Amino acid sequence: MLYTSTRGDTPAVTASQAILQGLAPDGGLYVPREAITPGNPTRLPGDYRELAATLLTPFLSGFQPETVKRAIYAAYSPENFSPREVTPLVKIAPQLHILELWHGPGAAFKDLALQLLPRLMASALASRSEEEQVLILVATSGDTGKSALEGFRDVPGISLVVYYPQTGVSPVQERQMTTQEGDNLAVVAVRGNFDDAQGGVKTIFGNGQLADSLGKKGYLLSSANSINWGRLLPQVVYYFFAYHCLVERGEITAGEAVTFAVPTGNFGNILAGFYARTLGLPVRRLVCAANANKVLADFMGEGLYNARRPFHRTLSPSMDILVSSNMERLLYHASGDKPAQVASWIKLLQEKGAYQVDNETLGSIKEVFWSGHATDEETLKVMAGTYRENGYLLDPHTAVARAVLDRYVAEEDDDSTKVILSTASPFKFPGSVARALFPEESSKALSEFALLETIARKTGLPVPRGLVGLTEKPLRHGRVINAEEMGETLSEVIPLPSSRR
């Protein structure tokens, strides 16, 4: 499989090149150039690692199949993901299942891609000139940061700078990042919201002068945000895995269509579901769940993507996003592979903050996707209700997905089995969990870290390994800057990559 840019103006590249570069040279995102042909999804292996190797290898041109397999086995090892299934599927009600994607080191779904991507990147780098080093810049709405730090820690030849919005992440998320160990890593807080941090990174990527001067120092700039194909691709696997579990347990018959609900921000997770469907997975509908920043829900209703609106800080901070980067990939596929058309929409978004797609494109999006939003109040209600009635603890992001799925079921005629993708451990958001479940504790003004212990005690659930003892760890990162300073301060914050040998 070769890859081309969504904006069309570049030569086709291998997966290995696409993963190293992150962004295409014309500013577009890499997408598969050839048609994806549906395989036979019911004859796939049931073991997560074997399944990943089978599904991903054909997409990873430029890598040796043995290299891919080794990377997969290392990424999804029992040390990184303790459950044997890697992503366990839990039934909480008739025809309603939760796919737990947060058993990795960062306790969020981003670990699934960010354990594999650095290994692939290191192998792609190893086949290039000896002097080159990769510098990865990441903007995070909270979870990508920690997952990327864990994934890239001590990877030879690669250094990583993570930018997070100073007031946009939960205290647990912040502490996970600021206590991170590893000499090739830096963490910087940015005054502003996620879009400011992401905008700053995009500006650095677009700054030819800066890229040149980094190039002279032997640095190749790249991204580990979901604009990188290597972030998106590994996520296809767990859609198939969930489906396999349902068939194996007799919940559905092979070939029966399933509806997936996905808490959505940058549109990366749910887009992997779109690719899974293109690969032949029987998907009835992909329910795209948004919070009060409901750009996507409005877009999928009217076809107008309008980012000119107030930004809301919600209880699901990892979805507080107005510019969903991966929408560009969906636009490319839904418009029938028209790069010039995509480029003109994105130009309008950049210049005017909005664009309107044609009815045909909107129609083909609506065939697959349905979108709605949930308020903070609804989110808390769903968290409390799911705990009370189903005995299952949801984090606020997953609760948004359930709230929107409930609305979808009420409004649309869909009696298929439903799977909700659970994107984070509830222990990453103890303040919100306590507010929903234990209001009397939450009113005591305890710290988030004290609430974490309280929730563990009251629910009897285990605290994920990566979140144990966070308050005792020494702070290792504390720099705070303005978004406009990201470029000029970059050379001061770049950590030294560990040797490629």
Ligand SMILES: *Cc1c(COP(=O)(O)O)cnc(C)c1O
């Ligand atoms: C990143 C994130 C999301 C949004 O995922 P996208 O791929 O950006 O749409 C949702 N929930 C949690 C917990 C996340 O960390």
